Amino acid sequence: VTISDSKEKMAEGSATDEDDEKSVAELMRDAKALGIIQNAVSDQIFPRIANADTAKM
Numbered sequence: 001v002t003i004s005d006s007k008e009k010m011a012e013g014s015a016t017d018e019d020d021e022k023s024v025a026e027l028m029r030d031a032k033a034l035g036i037i038q039n040a041v042s043d044q045i046f047p048r049i050a051n052a053d054t055a056k057m
Contacts, residue, residue, distance in 0.1 A: 041049065
């Protein structure tokens with residue numbers, strides 16, 4: 001779920017407040033995890049995983 005998806009749902013009126021809260025919490029958790037991964041990975045390895053769509057390659 002992206003921020004634009006959340007905005008579209010809000011515009012359509014199909015998302016409830018609880019769904020919005022869950023979406024925001026999920027986005028924040030994902031962003032935090034991404035930051036931790038980026039800081040932990042060396043500069044040599046990072047370019048290989050930066051554009052990955054899934055965990056499996």
